[in-house]
Structures are given as structure tokens and as C-alpha cells.
Amino acid sequence: MNIRNFSIIAHIDHGKSTLADRLLERTGAISEREMREQVLDTMDLERERGITIKAQSVRLDYRAGDGRHCVLNLIDTPGHVDFSYEVSRSLAACEGAVLLVDAAQGVQAQTLANAFLAIEAGLEIIPVVNKIDLPAAQPERAAAELAAVIGVDPDDVVRVSAKTGGGIDELLERIVRDVPAPRHRPDQPLRALVFDSYYDAYRGVVCYVRVVDGSLDEGDSVLFSATREKHQATEVGVLTPRAVRVPTLGTGEVGYLITGVKEIDRIRVGDTVAHAGVSIEPLPGYRDPKPMVYSGLFPADGDDFERLREALEKLRLNDSALVYEPETSRALGFGFRCGFLGLLHMEIIRERLEREYDLELVATAPSVAYRVTLTDGSVKEIRSPQDLPGSDRIDHMEEPFLRAMIIAPSEYVGTIMELVQARRGVMEHMQYLSPERVELIYHLPLAEVVFDFFDNLKSRTRGYASLDYEPHDYRVSDLVRVDILLNGQPVDAFSTVIHQEKAYQYGKRMVERLRRLIPRQLFDVPIQAAIGSRIISRETVKATRKDVIAKCYGGDVSRKRKLLERQKEGKKRMKMVGQVEVPQEAFISALQADAGD
């Protein structure tokens, strides 16, 4: 059997999903009548945002120009920087990658990041310029850039239009020609790589596997090497894209494996499947996805805590990168401290919780994991400002830095440098990809990127800049915790760990915002921002001076009571913080605004 395993990698919106659809259609994997737009993006959110979150794979039967019958396994990859770990998992199951670039936009940061991942994984790269039908397309320029990046001749770059179908046949031929067939070692003991998994309510955990050596039959007794879990292969099959049960998955094949396991935690992506009782060398493993951003999620209505817990449990079944643990806030009640791969991941989880589980949530300001070395020499990882020990016990603190790659038209270099420097960025290097386009490599504190960095970059460059980043290292940093005090009492939900230079700005902003959000009370309410015992900013909500109905005559008695009854309901929803009544909405607005500005 002629097998070709490949991925398509591209910057967001460069047309990866449309190209996948076209390949499915051209190879007859799916009829036009069945053709929904972008078959591989199944989640609603993916469709709306135009991004792919979960990798999926599909098997295409293709009769090549020379008459050979080929099986092409297309393994989809997510297109966003937050999910580069998922990209690497998918790439490990392939021998080749189609590197797709928009003819109008040219090479972008994610194109490069993913291309490097693919090159590192030893994949054969097929460079493709897409959207050549667009009026603004500059296929020759894009092809030249792409060729320069991976070191090929521009003439080797395939030109396609995934939308019209132009160039698709040539691309299919190139895949057959250039992507190496899997190395055949059918006589070796079974080794299959789990490159993805998902939870199906009826069938339990479904693993996507790539058989590297040997073959996997239905009914086989299998062992997951890392977890030492032993199960029976109750079903194996291929995705065409519908699941089709097959008796056997042979060497080099890609398909699914069902073992009846119900808990996603028991299957580790990156694990190696072997036959029980057969000793093998496991395939190179994967790192566990590591959360980069943390945020507290609290139900706006305290009664929804259990529903939130259930919803998180369900989401985690399909998203092993999501981690969470219970957290209690004096201001917000019971909730969860959640860890995310990045900001987009965080937003997606929040949106899914709100949309699919109908929860109203309050999220605390996103924070990163700081490393604190205590005076006794021990090292602690801090994921929530609450956990920070007193300053007298801290020897020094480190914060995570990213290596960020920004690609933009050269006219924007000035404004980008300004932005990055304001965010405490340190330049590693800068190079011109072409006379018009420049690549900047910076080391940036993750905490500075967590807030609005990307939006800011986009608006400064009219949307022309692209960004990619990877965790780099931890650096000693001058960090402080800023607390916000209401009538002298700290409000935990507003505490943040922040660089010394930004502390005053944060304190002033929160204090001013809260002054507008907190209703006047019976007494003056000081709102303060403090570092330890030092007050860095202060505002006062002046006491209410008049809060009484002017007139109470005979006809008014019932009416007055009803009016006050209604107001009282609002009073019951207030949270008491240091004798101050704070409406729930004030917490939400203060925190929301902080993510926004």
C-alpha cells in the first residue's frame, strides 16, 4: 500500500481548512452534497473563529497520475500559537508537511514557527502559495519569500487556489512524489503513537494513532507504555472522514483505536501502544502541555459553583491542556484557579463555559507562574497573587520570558520597537526577509504579552504584523504585589503581581475605576492601592449625603414599601468587604475592563 502521511501548516486565515476541504472533495472522500464548508473544523467555536483547536485526521484514497493507488492521511493541525504543542504532536505522526502561505499576505510569524517545528521533526516540506485568485495576490513575491525561508527554488513552490480548486491536482501529485512513504517494518513488534484523543459520550476515549511498526488488530491486547495501562482493542478503524471500522491497522497507517477506557486522563497523548507482553522501546515521548497563563474563574451566581465544576470536568475530557484547582476568594466566593496554554486558549474555555454550559463567569486578571526563591533557599512556583509569601521571606523572584517573533512590513519597525520596549522587551535580532518585510526577535516577559499585547501590535501595524512566541526562560525581575484595599481591607480578587515599574500605573487605574463602580455608602470609603504597607494610590468614594424619599403621605405607604423592597433585593446581592457593600457587577466590570484596556 502506498501511504503518505502529511499535515498542512499555515498561519491563521491562510486557507488551511479550505484547502483540506478541497483535497477531500477532489479525492472523493466526501461528496459535494455532503460537503459542508470546512469539514475538519467541527466545533462551533472553531467555525466562528476560523481556527482549528483539536487536531483531527482523515484518510484520502487517491489514484495518482501514474495509476498507483495511494492512501493519503491528512493530519490536521491547529493554527494558533497557543496550540503549538498540539502542532508538534500532529507533526510527529507525519513524514511530510504542506507549508501554506497566503499569496496576498506572504510569510507570517506562525508560518515560520510551524515550518521550523516541521523541519526539526525531519519532515519533507512542500511549499504552497494559496489564494492566487485574489485580486491583491502577489504569488511571485510570496513564493520568493517562502522559498527563501526553507531554502528551495521559487519554481518549486506550488501555486493553488483552494477556493476555486486551481492547482489542487498538482499539489496531490507533489504529495505523492515528495512525501516519503513510511518506513516499512511490518515484521517488527507493534509500536503505535497516540497523537490525539477525544472523549465520546458513547464510546469512551477514542485515540488517534499512527502505527509505526507492526500492525494493530481488533481484539489485540494492548499496553500503553507510559501509563502501563493494559486494555483490549475493542475497535480499530480509519476516518474517511467518517469512522470506518477495519480489522487491522497496518504499518504506516493512521486511524483510531477504542479500548473502552472512559477517563481521558488514563490515556496520555504521546504514549506508545504495544502488544501486551511484548517488550519494545517506546517512541520518543512528548512533554506534557504546560499552562502558561492562570486565571481564577468564579460563577457570578455562587449557586452555580457545582455546575462550573461539572462543566470544567467535561471540557477537560477533550482538553488535557486545561488544568484547574479549587480556589476561594473572599470577594468572589468559590471558584477555580485555571491554567491555560495561552490567552486564546483561556478565551475559548471561557466562551465555551458561558455558551455551552450557560454559565455567567467572573474571571480574575490573568497571571503567569512566577518563580520565587525564599530566603531559606527553597523555590516556589506562584500561580496566584494570594500565594505570594511576605516580602521578608522572599530572596528574589523570577518571571517567565518568551522568545517572540514578529514579522511586519518594514515601515512599522519604529512603532513595534516602541511597543515592545514599553513592554520590557529585549531585542535578540532583526532581519529583513525582503526589502519590504522585516522579522524581529524579542525576549519579552510573558506577563506583558498576556494583556492586550497582540491587539496593540495589530492596531499599531494596521493588522499587518504577525506574532508567534515560545516559552524561553525565567529571569530575575523586580516584581511586587499590588493589593487593592477597600476601607482598609484588601480585596483578594484585585491583587496582582506586577513589575515594579508598572505597579503605580496598575494601582492608579484600578483605584480610579473602582471609585466609579462602587456606590456611595453611609461613610467615606477610601480605596487604596498598596505595595505591602506602602500606599501608592488613593481615591475616596464620598459618603452618600441624601438617600431618602422626600414625601410619605397616606397614599404613599404601600408604594414606598414596594419601592424599598425592590431596592432591598439589590442590597441582598451586595458583597460585604470591610463594611463596604460592593455590587457583584462592580467586581465584574472592574476585572473585565482590566482585560480590555
Add this chain to the structure above:
Amino acid sequence: MTVPVGSPDSPFLADAAAGWSAAYVHIPFCARLCPYCDFAVVAGRQDQTDRYVSALQSEIAMEPSWRPLDAVYVGGGTPSRLTVEQLGYILEEMRSRFGFGDRPEVSLEANPEDWTSSLADGLRRSGFNRVSLGVQSFDPQVLRSLGRMHTPEQAETAVLNARRTGFRSVNLDLIFGTPGESAASWRATVDRALNLEPDHLSLYALTVERGTDLSRAVAAGAPAPDPDRQADAYEAAKELCRAAGLVQYEVSNWARPDHGCVYNLIIWAQGEYLAFGAGAHGHRDGVRRRNVRRLDAYLEKVEGGHRPEQGAETLEEWAREQERLIIGLRRAAGVVPGWGGETLLLSSWGRRLERAGVLARKGDRLTVLQPLLGDEAARAVLALQPRER
């Protein structure tokens, strides 16, 4: 005898009023509608007054007999839009149906522009002994923005005339905090009112009520009354009244000794009062009732031989106790703490109000020391769960 002898803020009067009896009569007619008013009122229906007075007489006749009345209050609307004869018929009907107590308080609201010597004489002859004049302001500009038609001079003349005619008590209603009213203008208004040596003064903060022209204007961007400036105006007036020898006995009411308003004292003591006319509210035998509000609906009902009642409400024991506190705490005399007061004092809200200096227990009274913050106390009372007794 129900002459309110003594200081109007005396706890004795405040508590005694719970046992007195009153009747309220509503006269909805107005020459034109004021933009801030949300009472049951009609303009341009002057041709209906005879019909209305007859309906009132019928409604009074339909009311089951009751105790003799200690206070009658004819309010509106603008009662002075009726003739002396018409007002006399109403009073006569009440007197014959229920009887009057010893030296009852018989009050009438009147607009300065309607006031004449002959009206004054006629009212006195019919038995009215208290008049409440809708003066509102002595600043012509403020009067204009309130939609009032009289001049400051007309108001002054009316007050002096009422006094000469021998009304036992003369009250002036003033409104403060109208957008555009300066602190100096308000002071001048209060000064001029006090110079007329009224027996009673009601000072109301202009309030934007739902459904009024004022609320529509504010929604469309017109300036709204500013609560802080209203608080300033209130404090200033309070000082001027004190200096003039008037005693504050409720959030918005001042009187000289022996001139507390009996009708008001009854209401604030959760006492009982009958009610007649469109939109009137009564409280009898523990039931709060309200009449239909629209003039035509009211006339139709009564002329059809039916009581014009639109709704009634009987409060549970705890709700009734809460009501006693929320109305009673508006008075300077405060309340006997009782079941509800003790519950309040033990609650976190009560303690917070005490700490903030809004609520205090003095001897056997529970009082609100800062009347301008009184609604916070009322909301706290309503948020309480009853304690076991």
C-alpha cells in the same frame, strides 16, 4: 381632644396618633399639570366637578360607619379648584356620616393663585381650620421651571390673608433642588417663607417620579436634581427653621409647638384613615385599600352604585411590623423599638447603621439621626428576617 398639644416631635404625640382616626379626600382637578407631579390629576375637566362632588358624597355614604374623625384632609390635585359650596357639601357629608371628634383638624390644600378673601371666608365658615398653600418657591424662575402659575407676591398675599382670616394653622409647601436653583435663591425662598411666620413648613426635595414629564425630560438629557446640592439645600433650610423656632418632626416637615399636622401624625403612626376620591388610599381595619385612579373610571363605578376600589392588601404580622418601622423611623420621635427594632439592632445591617451614626437607640426610642439617609435604614428593615419572639 386631638389638638396636637406640645412639641410636634414629642414621642407622646407620635405614639398617640396611632389611635386617632382620619379621612382623606382626593380632588384631582388642576388648571394644568405640573411636570413633576405623579398624583391622580386631570386638567381641563372643570365641567366634571359637580359630578365628582356628587360621586364623593355617594362614596362617603357607601362607607360603613366608623369612629368620629379627628382629622380630615382634602388634598389633590388642587382642591381650591372647587367652589366653597362644593367643598362644604363634602365636609357636610362626612360630618353626618362619621361625626367629628372634639376640635378636629380640617385641612385643605390650595394654590396661591386661587386664593381670595371670599374663598378664605367661605372655607372658615364651612369648618376648615387648616390650610396648606402650594407656594413651592419665591423665585419666579424656579416657579416657572416647576410649571407653577402664581407669582411670589400672590403667594405672600395668600399666606397673609389666610392668617388674617383666622385659620388655626397655615402650612407652606416648598420644593428644593430644582435644577437651576442656586443656593442663594433657596435661602431667599426659605427666609421669605419664615418671614411670613407659618405654623408649619413642608420642604420637599424635587423628585423625578416615573412617568412624569420631568422624567421624560431628564431621560432626554435635561438636568436632573443633584442629590448633593439637595443635601446642601436641606441642611441650610434646617438651620434657618431651627433659628426661626420651627421644630423638625419628620424628614420633610417642620412645625411650631401645638401645630404638628394631626393627619400626617396618624399616617406616620401606622394609624387608620378612610379615603375617598380617585386614586385615594385608605387604611382601615388593618387593610390598605386603593381607589381606581382614572377620573372617568371612578365616576362610572360610583355612579353605578359600586365602591371604586381597585385593590386591597392585608399585611402579615412581620410585614406590618416592618412597615411600622419604616414609616415611623421617618419621624424625629422615632419608634418604640419593639419586635422589629430589636431584630434590626441585632442584625449586621443595624450595627453598621449604628456605627455610621445613622441609627441610635436612646432610652426607649429607636431613631434615625440623619434623616437624609433614612432609606438605608428602611431597606435594612425590609431585608431582615424576623427573630423568634
